[in-house]
Amino acid sequence: MAKYSIDLQAGKVKEDEAVSSVGETIVGIDLGTTNSLVAHVVEGKAVAVAGPDGKSVLVPSIVHFNSDGTTVVGDAARGYLETQPERTIYSVKRLLGKSFRDLTDVKDRFGYRIIDEDEDRLVKVAVHSEDGRERYYSPIELSAEILKTLKARIEQELGTAVSRAVITVPAYFNDAQRQATRDAGKLAGLDVLRIVNEPTASSLAYGIGLTDEDEGRTIAVYDLGGGTFDVSLLRIEQGIFEVLSTNGDTFLGGDDFDQAIVDHWRTGYDLELDTPELRGGIRLLAERAKKALSTDQQFTGDFDGKVLNLTRGEFENRVRPLVKRTLASCDRALKDAGLGKEDIDHVIMVGGSTRVPLIKQQVSDFFGKQVNDSLDPDQVVALGAAIQADVLAGNQQDVLLLDITPLSLGIETVGGLMDPIIPRNSKVPTKVGRKYTTSVDGQVKLKVAVYQGERDMVADNRKLGEFTLENIPPMPAGIPQIEIHFYLDADGILRVKATEHRSGTEQSVTIKSQYGISDEEMALMLMDSLQNAETDMAARALAEARTEAKNVLLSARKFIRQNESWLTSGQVHEIERFVDALAKSVEGDDKDEINHRLEELNTFTTPLAHEALDRNVAAAMKGKGVEE
Template sequence: MQSVRAYSIYPRGRFAYRAPRRLRLTLFMAKVAINLSTGSLQQEEIIVGIDLGTTNSLVAYIHPDGRQPVAINDQGRGSIVPSVVHFPADGEAPIVGNEAKPYLLTNPENTIYSVKRLLGKNYGDLGGHAAQYGYKIIDDNSEGMVKIRVGDRFYSPIDLSAEILKELRARAEHALKTPVNRAVITVPAYFNDSQRQATRDAGRLAGLDVLRIVNEPTAAALAYGIGLSPDEEKTVAVYDLGGGTFDVSILRIQQGIFEVLSTNGDTYLGGDDMDRLLVEHWTGQLGLASQLGGNIPLQQELRLLAEQAKKHLSQHDDFQDELTGGSALRISKAEFNALIQPLVDRTITSCRQALTDAQLSTADLDAVLLVGGSTRVPLVYESVSTFFGQQANNSLNPDEVVALGAAIQADILAGNRRDVLLLDVTPLTLGIETMGGLMDPIIGRNSKIPTKAGRQYTTSVDGQVNLKISVYQGERDLVRENRKLAEFDLRGIPAMPAGLPKVDVNFILNADGILKVEAIELRSNTRQAVEIKPQNGLTDEQVEQMLMDSLVHAKEDVAARMIIETRTMAEQLIYQVERFVDKNSQYLTEEEIHETAAQVQNLKDVLAANGDKDAIMRTVDTLEELTSPFAERVMNISIKQAMQGKRIE
């Protein structure tokens, strides 16, 4: 039983699936209850919207009286829940949120923060960033998701995110006096398949049925009220700069349909990086580098003071404080702006690329919406407004806006807003490996989701019973330049001559951005499917590099694809001609057999010598011209033999 790669010798066209204008919702048996918090009649179970953030998280819901989204403020502790998890030394249950934050200074090795940055990533993805965390991230030399060591126990980012989600769920249940089992959770638009799946898994661990993973920019647009009127038509940019991630999306809203035209961003860029630059500035200024090594409390104190300074400088021109021990810390707004200017410039580069991908200019935008706490930094606001040529809209609380939008999306899924449809996009091309190591795209970058697309393939070897299908993500023509997501075998194909089997390979990308791949041999109905759940994700540098390389190397990629396709065609011709001569030698003259063998060898020599495309094509043409006359003759003989003794009516 041989297992060979799927070769796209005879691609048989593309097809696509478009989401219906209105989503059909599953109907549940109605439950009648009284919400003890509001005193109103509650017709169905509440679905909450959750913003699981790098620095802060929060949960919101639609208030049954005013039908407006409200961030839940449980027991007056504020709506914002710091995304911090502390594990007590006595083995008691973890402490999450406001109560956990003080332990960043007093017990930093057992206190986890910024875990969202680790979702779907292995140790290699972190590069030099692993040392910047105040807790122990394990390098186990594997491609699996990173592990965090706390005492003698190990936790994955999914485990830790689940603890934050449990706290949000508990606060919602306490404030609303009703069980909360279903949720919509937001993620950065640039989160890849692995990171989205990890977020969904964290929700499940927290006891939540995650109905939808929604892109944060889409949620933000909903919160700003754009698109809720069926007559409204707008094109907007959503600039989302949070604690750990940045993305920008260009959305077109028309007749209640949200269409994401393009997205761009950086999963390792945010307010945390501004804090880091400020820590490095003070470290160099005070000569603290030698003291920082292994001094986790000092590292954390500097990081928290940097965060405090960033917030202070949004309203003042200078900041000053001192470390434990008396070292004075000072920074002016001008100095701070100079430090973070390269980070802000990187976000503007992403904005420019998003507009290019959407084939729009800044003049085509009706509004620019600001999301994320880091947009409070004046330099960010000024730079964004200058680039887009209009004042950016920051009228909503940037910390709450995503959760409010998630609550509106939850309301849509509950069937209460039937005139709104959200269409997001996938940020990178998805495809499979074909003969010669080529990437055959099936779902293109910035395709609308949910979507389904596929192509038809066939076998390249007689009697082939298995196809190995390798799934890749990226923008380059050669799979070795892209990222492998998964691989599976379609087994049990009936043995047939090469080229006869018809194998449909379909990609189904759901509304959460999770990919399912299925392969079906149509003649036998043999099928195999796999849901892509890679163990690790792409770093921001890899995503940026993949997109940049697709532009920089476009010319050489096309040339490489053409030479590979030409060589593949030549190799297939050699196989077919040799098989034909072997099976039909009795109908050929000795001269024809000799000349054909010589020309086949000539083509093999050209391939072995790594001849250029034109040289291969010339040799292929010569072989085809030589073999066409006797191939036609043999076909006529076969037809004549098949028709003997038969009458044509």
Template sequence: MAKVAINLSTGALQQEEVIVGIDLGTTNSLVAYVHPETKTPTAINDLGRGTIVPSVVHFTQQGETIIGTEAKDYLITDPANTIYSVKRLLGKSYKDLGEHKDYFGYKIIDDNSEGLVKIRVGDKFYSPIDLSAEILKELRARAEHALKTPVNRAVITVPAYFNDSQRQATRDAGKLAGLEVLRIVNEPTAAALAYGIGIDPTEEKTVAVYDLGGGTFDISILSIHQGIFEVLATNGDTYLGGDDLDRAIINHWILDNQLIADTINSDKNLSQELRLKAEEAKKVLSTGEVYDSYINDSIKCHITRHTFESLIRPIVDKTIDSCRMALADAKLTPEQIDTVIMVGGSTRVPLVYTSVSDFFGKPANNSLNPDEVVALGAAIQADILAGNRKDILLLDVTPLTLGIETMGGLMDSIIPRNSKIPTKAGRQYTTSVDGQVNMKISVYQGERDLVRENRKLAEFDLKGIPAMPAGFPKVDVNFILNADGILKVEAIELRSGVRQEVEVKPQYGLTDAQVEQMLMDSITHAREDVSARMVIEARTTAEQMLYQVERFLEKNGEHLTEEEIDLTRSNIQKLRESLTTNDKDTILKAVDVLEEQTSPFAERVMQISIKKAMAGKKIE
């Protein structure tokens, strides 16, 4: 193996190839780099296909994967096998989706747990991390083709409101795509950098970043002081964006053509065709006054800009309300904002631009391409990390990931490597067995997905957890890393207040060579590590399902028929047999079969309990 130098102050591998900036978006994604000679950030346009790569993944019947513009065409012809808006699912469980679960044209699996969502395509199961990785692979391939050089390192942006789970999911997607993710950067920070704000360390500014993308809206108030970006406040809506402007047009056409909404919802092809026509109309009306078209020569798609603006005004007003709340949280007035930056393709809508400018009392800055601005800023951050901008100070960062062991011997990252220090991060966990009163907290350092490949730093027991059913205790595990590199790990059971903590001394006794080797191993074994993680997660899901169903049969078997019990036991046996295959798709398919077969049982038992209660009997 060739020896690779490492910069311990950033934890970054010192290689010659370019570091790219990636905007992994809900609707569209981009990759950018800083030109080594002109020092200009540039969005990559590979083969003249445009800089924008739609965040759409299509799986063909032959098992091939198509990404981007070509995949977008299948939203109409094959919606069940075409995945879009996957960023909305990153780090989310099925329960997190709530009323929005029917928005998606593809099948999202409900495994009746707090686990992360899975998407079923045919007989295969994908996590949002898998699908995001497919988009990142496409961006990486385009960058390598355009730049004629290997691309192994990247800076990836996320919304400022993304929690730790969503940020870690983004890192995992990068790893699966074969990228070393040097830093996760907030999108508003990247946008400000693209406009040159914060590059001069003597500059002090308060900036509002208004970001209206395809599927999400957020407003961030940033304070920039001595090159340090502090997010003072964020507000917004993860289910509001250009898609909602499109939907307003669709609803208008449904009324105009006297279409039945239920018919539209059941006919996925027609609904997607309407969606794409509405998106086209929105773009035309950003510069023109009228849009005219047809679907199948029978559905007239006509709308004027005046009608469009009247339809979307409530949506735009909602974003302005978010701006008002963000300012209140930051304890600022519109007059105290020095610059307003516009991000996201939907900010091209004239009503959006004028509303934002009027609210802040100054013209918003939209001189850069709003689709590209975040990726350009990410490229600038990548250039800084590469050490090409000597005038910018980088804060100290932790060189290796810190995390704890979870079920199946997996490493759950709490503080990712390259995080600025001092820092604090945490996750919430629960018990997996009824009546569990102790929880072992094992702290590890390293980049591999399996803890056995990483270095154990400490271990302690959280004792005295009240005996409750599995899943009821809520245990917060917090990592606090101070400026001296001393790590304090604390675990608190929230219902009882039971607490335990341990302190780990700085540097953890690793030499530069050991850190270098751990990083190299994580890159070399990335794909097999992720595959192993997926199998373990599938096994864990299966074991939890078996536990729940068998306990349900024990307690409520009297309410089921003999045939139902026999079928359930047969599916339980098939699920047990699938565990011996070590194939995640086989295991998850067996989980899905058992879940679909037994899900009506819980509702039936609930109805029986309600009838008993109404009759004055005790509910067991």
């Protein structure tokens, strides 16, 4: 099987994570928007692993659902993008931790359907199955399919099971997106030891931050992939990587360079691209031209009976505005960090699109120094993740490790779910806050139950303590703003504080020591979480669907009461019919059936809700007052 590697630089490594058993294989994974990779360290070298055919280390981040519900991932799924786009999911990474509201402006760019039953809830993807029904998948489940493929690839390479990994994410990923990535890893059967920022991984791949002489360096990481661009500025002090600023464009990448070539040919050769086959064919030819012009001065190709030509100069004139947009992001990143171009010590190039000579030259001119592009830009992030994984495995010498929290700490939320606030392997001391609200109208008390463990349901984790936040002013559900803070000090003492901001009401509890868990018990809890990951995820999805359905049922019945003056008997009957069907589905154990009934009810009531709003606004303008 083919391998692609780089030499690790020797030197002192400082790290802030836990050490696993020395010699244990921990893999590094780049879960990318366009392509994903898995890598590990072999005899001091970071190696990206190719597939069984030995041809490519890249796994396209595409998941296709067959009519029987089975999945196809990677190159085998690519061909379905044109023939069955509604069941072929790509760019899953853009959906992680996002609500429908976040994707409103770009939802039409996807060939598959994103459901909008609630704009503020995390997004789901609807996929038609063989029996004519729709199945609903979260981005976590979809990402897990890609991770399972990578896990199988590395296991075939090593001839042994792999259960631990380091996964990279963009520096701008928020807490929800990072937690979603952890959950995807868990569902794929991986214990995610650390989530690493992609620019940090890139720096490690180039050996920056691995030696004492590199202390006190400022790094610019220019990352241009197939669909996204971002630039990150990092400061490395005593082995600690700090992200100073990040900027970019989530819809600017190599695909736009291909489109620029297509536009050039369409106008220059008066091409008629009126079928999906022609549009797909010209895009593939444009991609070939772009790659060829990275080394050649001219490209010639046949398309639909015509010979198409493109020189490097013509190509550069077309894409220069796109490159200029990336440099504007670099300028904003510098301003945000309060730095000048002269403050940058290294410029690292990441992402396959940085192979374009114009980009290298323009970026070099912008920063006033030669860019570092000696590593394969497609592999650099995965290679850096593998180096980080090797540090965690204890295979690097002279590693300074700070204390960490051994298991996740969180609270119970509606439906008996565990919401981790401090993920396992977080360094201590640490402080993390998260906002919550009430689930019942007029609620004046909120029980805060604190748990430790890696399972999705609190019933499977260890309860550490609880307290009740009282004297919450009675308000409609969802209005109170309750912030819960976890303070974990270096001695392992956890203090949990809850505050309702509108009233200033607060309450706290202190939980001491390392919670009385032995190393053996801890190992068993971690193993238990991996062995039950799929079951746990299904239980969580069902609990979330039930909770959402119960809230919608309350709202639907309230809507009938508030608007019975103008609703027709037929409309009321239909709402009640959908409500009864939803209520019946909640009693069952099929989360897809619940989601299906939810969408039915929402589809029917949405126009009525708009009419109710219009009537209330009209009444208010006439001085009659808006209905309560």
